[in-house]
Amino acid sequence: MTEIRSVLVRISGRVQGVGYRAWTAAEAERRHLSGWVRNLGSGEVEALFSGPTDTVDAMLTACRRGPPLARVDEVAVTPAEPTSGGFTVRYDR
Numbered sequence: 001m002t003e004i005r006s007v008l009v010r011i012s013g014r015v016q017g018v019g020y021r022a023w024t025a026a027e028a029e030r031r032h033l034s035g036w037v038r039n040l041g042s043g044e045v046e047a048l049f050s051g052p053t054d055t056v057d058a059m060l061t062a063c064r065r066g067p068p069l070a071r072v073d074e075v076a077v078t079p080a081e082p083t084s085g086g087f088t089v090r091y092d093r
Contacts, residue, residue, distance in 0.1 A: 002052045002053075003052065003053045004050065004051065004052065004053070004082055005049075005050070005052070005053040005056040005057075006048065006049065006056075006079065006081060006082040006083065007049055007050075007056060007060070007077050007078065007079060007080055008046070008047075008048050008077075008078050008079075008080040009046065009047045009048070009049065009060065009063060009075060009076065009077050009078075010044050010045070010046050010074075010075075011044060011047070011063055011066070011074070011075050011076075012043070012044045012072075012073050012074045012076075013070065013071045013072045013073035013074065014069075014070055014071040015043075015044065015045045015070050015071075015072065016039050016043055016044075016045065018066075018067060018069035018070045019067050019069060019070075020066055020067060020070050021037050021038070021039060021045060021089055022089070023067035023070075024037040024045070024047055024063070025037055025087055025088070025089050027059060027062050028047075028049060028059060028087040029086075029087050031051065031055050031059055032051065032055070033049050033050060033051040033055060033056065033059060033087055034049075034050040034051060034082075034083045034084045034085055034086060034087060035047060035048035035049045035050050035083055035087055035088075036048050036083075036087065036088045036089070037087075037088075037089055037090065038089070038090035038091065038092060048080055048083060050080070050082050050083045050084065060075065060077060063075050
């Protein structure tokens with residue numbers, strides 16, 4: 001049986017206005033993860049990833065690089081409740 005991992009992630013650096021949300025959604029969908037991504041008023045990006053442990057770990061590694069125009073300073077990860085049902089971009093702050 002595959003172990004499921006769910007994490008809430010806050011990414012800081014130059015991560016707004018550089019396509020980070022769209023990139024995150026595309027990467028998460030490509031990996032068949034559930035969850036969401038949104039911009040925060042603080043200038044950070046927040047995301048919830050839920051899926052097989054190795055796939056979530058690979059997504060976290062990708063988040064540390066980000067899209068070409070981004071500069072990622074920190075990726076803070078905390079455990080979260082599992083979610084299902086695909087991946088969405090949220091526009092609430």
